[in-house]
Amino acid sequence: MSFDDQLPPKIRLLRAAAELLANSEGSAVSTRQITKLAGVTAPTLYHHFGDKEGLFDAVVSAGFEEYVAGERDFAPSGEPLEDVRRMWDNHVQFGLSQPHLYLVMFGNIRPESRPAIVADAEALLEEMLNKAAISGQINVPPREAARSILAANVGVTLMLIAEPVEERNLELSTMTRDSMIFAVSTETARGAAADDSGKSSVVVAAIALNAALQASHSDQLSSSELKLFLEWLHRISSSS
Amino acid sequence: MSFDDQLPPKIRLLRAAAELLANSEGSAVSTRQITKLAGVTAPTLYHHFGDKEGLFDAVVSAGFEEYVAGERDFAPSGEPLEDVRRMWDNHVQFGLSQPHLYLVMFGNIRPESRPAIVADAEALLEEMLNKAAISGQINVPPREAARSILAANVGVTLMLIAEPVEERNLELSTMTRDSMIFAVSTETARGAAADDSGKSSVVVAAIALNAALQASHSDQLSSSELKLFLEWLHRISSSS
DNA sequence: CACTTCATATAGCAACGCTATAGGTGCTAG
DNA sequence: CTAGCACCTATAGCGTTGCTATATGAAGTG
Structure with missing residues (x-):
């Protein structure tokens, strides 16, 4: 026994x-x-x-280590958005291979009670998206992008778990995944990848912003604020 | 009693x-x-x-009529994809206004047992997407698009329900919604944003710079300057 | 040794989803 | 009108659930 x-x-x-x-x-x-x-x-x-949930939380923390380990191992592919794709797939894979554990982690929804695990997963995604943002590859703040992508990722995984095994179609996952990533990315080409070669740095981003701000004056800042802002931007831009 | x-x-x-x-x-x-x-x-x-679930199913069918009624009333706007947006918003609205009913309908996930309601909601979405497909507005089969969009819609709604009321940010919903719809649509709208007086490139650059600055703190600005700088950056990057 | 503290067991509570059985109700057939 | 027959509801209770009041043992400390 x-x-x-x-x-x-x-x-x-x-x-x-x-x-x-x-x-x-x-x-x-x-x-x-x-x-x-x-x-x-x-x-x-x-x-x-x-109580019971305390036990499950403890189990989940252990299970989460495993999950995170899977995510971190993939990390350094050099292409952040490709890593986000891998994180998505890893998430779905984890949910399908251990559905009950996954349901305890992500499916146990009650109003106004957010599982701690969601915040962790979100932070992990945000971290990766932040790298993408540094390279100028996304057009949305990383935090919002992470929340959005994670929500879709969980929704897809739950839906796949609910389906009979023989009907599970992973294309639902890849399609939704690519939709979400495409929508937040700055890729311009519909079919082909942009050859924009990314790899921005603080300096490049600052230069780009500087140019963009002067071309079309933003109305988010007053003129005096803008003047100071541009001066700082110049200091950053000319630092390399 | x-x-x-x-x-x-x-x-x-x-x-x-x-x-x-x-x-x-x-x-x-x-x-x-x-x-x-x-x-x-x-x-x-x-x-x-x-059994209990049978009762809940019956309640849900009734509640679903109400939900469907809300969806159908919006239907004939002439622009199918705009109707899909309304269906999405209606879905989220329904979930937030009656979270427990919603959780019985969409949140009661168990492996290999698909709530009947999901198929209905999917059919509703598919019907609308079919109209879009007829007009050549989407680049994915309507059925797959419907499943994908519904999965994201449910994921977003569940995540919003799980959050404390005061933290609920509906932008998560609209952003994910537009991401999904944009990705399946044939709009070449990426350029349309560029028409938008170049504002979008400002936003992209600001987001990139924001992320880069927080990752590697530049020593070109003092900490107080940096703080103000980042605040302005945030105002710019959250402008659209 | 006495004393405290921690960890486990005995036994059982209230609440849960559900059901075997029986009794009452209204209908149609003779 | 009565007999029979479905249909519907109630009495009572089964087995299981998450959880706990209480007691007992073990281990360390003065």
């Missing part, structure tokens, strides 16, 4: 919960199943984790 | 369930609450609806 004697009960509970979450098909996972598999009784669970 | 005597119990159950789903804050709704409010006992519920 208990599968891992002589380990501390806290760890046995974590492993039992993880195993049940990973393998249980369809129905929910009960505390009694978990404690039975772990070879402990109910109060032990509540002593260590407070 | 029972609020609507002399109506048939089936209808009283439906109304009680709908009312509880609409008003219950946070916690779940139990069959006992429902039967108590309806003034009937448990077997009555199971006689008419089979």
Whole structure:
């Protein structure tokens, strides 16, 4: 019954919960199943984790490490938007390979209670999008882009999980993914990639902004503000 | 206790369930609450609806009529893609105004069990996208486009529901919506933004510069200067 | 040794979704 | 009018859920 004697009960509970979450098909996972598999009784669970959700949160943190590890390994491809695509695919892959764990992480929605994990995933995406922004590859602030992309990513994954396995069509994922990324990117070409060779730096961006601001005066700043702004921009631009 | 005597119990159950789903804050709704409010006992519920989910499905069908009615009223604007935008907004609006009902409809995800309602919503969207396809306005088969857009729509709505009310930012919705629609449409609108007096390139450059400055703090500006600089940058980059 | 602190077990509560069984109701057939 | 027959509802309770009041054991400290 208990599968891992002589380990501390806290760890046995974590492993039992993880195993049940990973393998249980369809129905929910009960505390009694978990404690039975772990070879402990109910109060032990509540002593260590407070309540069922506390246990699941702990399991999820561990599962999330795995998820994040998958995301970070892909990271340095040099092309940030390509990395965002990989993060998207990794997200979907994780959801489909461990649907119950995923549902605990992202599918357990209740009004006004945001799972902590969502913020983490969002931060991860934002970090990557920030790199894209530095290269001038996106036309939306990274934070908003991250939220938007993550929302679509979760929506797609949930929808795929809800479908019968044999009907799951991953094209839904790739299509939505590319739609979202394309929409926030500055790529101009519909079919072919732009040859704009990216690779901007602070200086390049500043120069571009400087030129753009002088060409069409923005009405977001007053004229005196604009003058000072342009002076600072010049200092930055001429720093290299 | 029972609020609507002399109506048939089936209808009283439906109304009680709908009312509880609409008003219950946070916690779940139990069959006992429902039967108590309806003034009937448990077997009555199971006689008419089979099980709890059957009742909820029935409530949802009724609620869905309302939802669909909202969608159909908007329909004939002549511009199909504009109608898709309205359907998207209506969807989000419905979710935020009746979050519990919405969660029963779209948030109750379990592996390989697709809520019937999703197929209906998908069909509705597909129908509209078909009109767009006939006018040559989209570059993707309507069915796939509908699935993709609906997935993103649900994802956004769930994410907004999970957020605290005061933090809810509908821009997440409009931005994701336009991203999705733009991506499937044949508009070559990327250039249209450039027509927009070059403002978009200003925004792109500002976003890039903003990200670059925060990544590697330049030593060309003092910290107080930088602070003000970034504030202005933010004003510019969030102008459109 | 006495004392505190932590960790686990015994036993059980209230609430849950659901149901076996039986009784009441209104209908049609004879 | 009555007998039979569906249909609908109630009494009572089953098995399971998440969780806990209480007690017991073990381990460290004075």
